[in-house]
Amino acid sequence: MAEAHSLENPRLQHHFRNADQQFSSSKLGMWLFLFTEIMFFGGLFVAYIVYRAWNPELFTMAASQLDTVLGAVNTVVLIGSSLTIALAIRAAQTDKQKQIVNYLLMTILLAGVFLVIKYFEYMHKFDLGIFPGAFYTFEGIDHPKANVFFSIYYMMTGLHGLHVVIGIGLMIWLVVRAKMGDYSSKWYTPVEMTGLYWHLVDIIWIFLFPLMYLIE
Amino acid sequence: MSAATTNGKTLKVRYFDIEENPTEHYLNAESGLKSWLFTVDHKRIGLMYLASIAFFFFVGGVLALVLRTELFTPAENLMTAETYNRIFTVHGAVMVFLFIIPSIPAALGNFLLPMMLGAKDVAFPRLNLASFWIYSIGALFTLVSLGVNPVDTGWTFYTPYSVQTGSAVILMTIGVFIMGFSSILTGMNFIVTIHKMRAPGMTWGRMPLFLWAMYATSIIQVLATPVLAITLALLIMERTLGIGIFDPALGGDPVLYQHFFWFYSHPAVYIMIVPAFGVISELIATFSRKTIFGYWAIAMSSLAIAFIGSLVWGHHMFVSGQSELSTVIFSFLTFFVGIPTGIKIFNWLATMHKGSIDMKTPMLYACIFLFLFTIGGVTGIMLGAISVNVQLHDTYYVVAHFHYVMMGGTVMAFLGGLHYWWPKMTGKMYSEFWGRISAIIIFIGFNLTFLPQFIMGSQGMPRRYYSYIEQFQTMHQLSTIGSYILGVGFVIIAVYLAHSLMKGQKAPANPWGARTLDWMTSSPPAQHNFNYQPVCNNGAYDFHKPIADFTLGIAEDEHAHEQKGDTIKQQEQNV
């Protein structure tokens, strides 16, 4: 039976009975993975909540050092990239090979813009002496635990940034494969899974932005 | 011959004969080192895990004997206090992260899960191999840390000590961090496999209870392990950058670290023990040759334990300085883990009632498990009572309690499972005589080692002590003697299992008369588990039906004929 199937669909691995089973397995696996990601970031969010509950005034003071405009621009950029990757999946479903590549490239571009803006934000803070943890030398915030806020800030945005970089890597790989014509309405699992991942990266930022930048 | 339908589709089915003494099976289908290291076969991956955990159990066990020898007298026997601290840390970390967490889930689970489901492999075989390699890389980091500067923080890595010590905390925690991902990926793989890869007709209610246990375990692995990962990442950052979240010297809080750590590490206790419950359900049903009593109660209690167990982490911290309110709430919730656990024990006993009990080695281990785990469980209730916990926390009572649960529970179930599935894995039988002898020696040695620890613990002997006041010496010496007896028991096992591998008698396909699908294939199984696609139309413990009823599979020849129906039902057959 497996052989019969593999003649129909070269993508079907031998241990699955049919392509539906394979696709829904991948999808469930991906959702579980996203769930672990949420738990992973969840730890940092808990640290954030605990320290904010203990030092509410610190968080208001420290947030003034973050550039709300740049943060907002980055939010728009990431939401846009979520749209473009969704369009890439749509293109795969409708067999528009060229569009898959184009939309993926646009997503990569937007992700790049996000990182560049983040880079300038970081550099500005480093200039001021706002380093994480023990290396913190900035004196503009009158609070003994100012370094802890920025430790949490760097951990959360840094881990998020790492996820963006990984996402870019995945999409470059998708572009290469898409150019070889690997994806079509018959089989586009990697595009769909990367899309799910990318939406999660986007959603985490949508939580980070108000929690970090918009504290009044 | 018959036919059956799933989801409206009609399947042609017939009964298959199980091949005895197969000439070709997964062990000889391919050969060479590469065929092992790069295999995607879940059975081979399971065996590689088995070899790894056996190695680490040996390492951890030798360290335990060294510790017990040092404690024979309060004076310096073998080593200084600093060395002792490193050794108890490494013993704990190796046993927890490298042995017991992967023991049943990764070794037995990998081998059995697809076969019990009637599948050819797990859902993501390559990911499964990746899990094994990630585990190996993590283990490598841990071993390197031992070479550099063995950790002396205790396996819990409590701050601020873990930030201040000069030992290789970063290397060790990176190792544990990496192994955490192995555990997460295995858990994900198993959940998807159980959801998506069940054989036609294998409804949730027909799954062997081992699978329910693995399902509950996998959920905890996926839920809790990422939190351990982020905790250790923060600890590493604390040591390298001084981020001040856990280190009080920089404005952080050690109690927060303890919350983070136990949010994973308490559920991790259930990652260790719930699979053991699954094994015991299989052993007791098979060796009592009786339908399991309260199938749904046992299945659901695993999930209940996984759920409640995620809410009780604060009971490790009753005297740590957390708020009194948290202490009371965590104590209250803790007791509710006891209910589903008790239900399991009573169900197993009810299964033995009116059974046909064959006290083979695996069943002997199951009975030993029932006895030791009951002690582990009731002493857990003792520790959950807040006022008593104040007296017992961080004493040898706790040490004895978790050894009764982890070793008396998980390791006994693991040994029972290892003996039970040994013929399936290797195609060889072992010496029943030596099997029973070593089980009894282990039972005696175990109780002699850990019963005195309860007593000296409640008398006030603190744990992690290199030296002690004279009053405790008798108990320590009994414990040390017990540990040597325990060691002898394990040596005997190693010897007769090695003998079985080399010169053991050939094992029949189903030596114990079990009814689950993992036995409905040859011993050892074929490369893709079955020579047919199994179809399940019986419960996993339908011992009132003949074994021949359990080898139904999809027929691909012209002799099969069709028949319609809503679900696959047992048909009267004329084979």
Next chain:
Amino acid sequence: MEYVTNFFLPSAESTYAASVDGLFHFINIVSLILLVGITIAIVYFSIKYRRKSQEDTTPLITHNTTLEVTWTVIPLILILIVFGWGFNDYVEMRTPPSDAYEVYVESYSFGWNFEHPNGITEANNLTVPVATPVRLIMRSRDGDVLHSFFVPQFRLKQDLMPNRYTYAWFEAIRPGEFVYFCTEYCGGGHSIMNGIVEVLEQDDFDAWTEEELGRDLDSLPLAELGEIVYSQAGCQGCHTTDGTSRVGPTFAGLYMAEREFTDGTTRIADEEYLIESILYPRELVNVGYPNNMPNIYESTLSERELMGLVEFIKELQ
């Protein structure tokens, strides 16, 4: 009966200890009944229902609701009793009477300091009056690690942290000497971080207080002052006076001995070296010992205390 209870628990010496012990014994008895029942069932079933032939068949029993409800509800009632009892005692353990005698407790690696309200300080030995509630206000030294104060006979245990205060209280019911331990792992000297709680009759306690208050440290000979500093500043946690080796080198025979350091140099342990190594302990580290001595004595010891300590070491030949 007393023999049995004393086998499991040390004698109960605080006001709340008896109730804690009651719960301990209650759980033990219920557990024992359960364990014996389960064991008898296992053994009895294994013999009565042993497999007689390979053709044995067994009845199909899938469940029994009455039985299952019973073994769910009875444990449920039992755990609620245990929770309630433990909770009740815990409330008492955490609620000191308002007129309690207060002692500040400081822990460090590896020792304890106790400070009484009248200014008396003690090291590693806590003296308290009998039948008086004593409240402990506890904190680990700044920059130090976690410790835990455990007096088994009082059923008292509480962790100490360097970043916040924790509290505990007890009322001893009779005079005597009761050992306490550190029960939060804290490093190389963890198992030697123990001492004695000395409970005195009120009269004896008053006399002790008077004697302690009357002592004039400034007029003590240097070496005697040094001996007090040795035990109170924390030296004794790591450095012995009997020649044995702990976390740090012993003080016995240290004076004028040749020391080897991790940077390869050697030096004679004269007065200058002793003072330097107390004030700047991380500069030269003795071969074979960890570099973990607290870097605090420059600010905590007076000139006279420092000289006293050196004189004390000099006398340990």
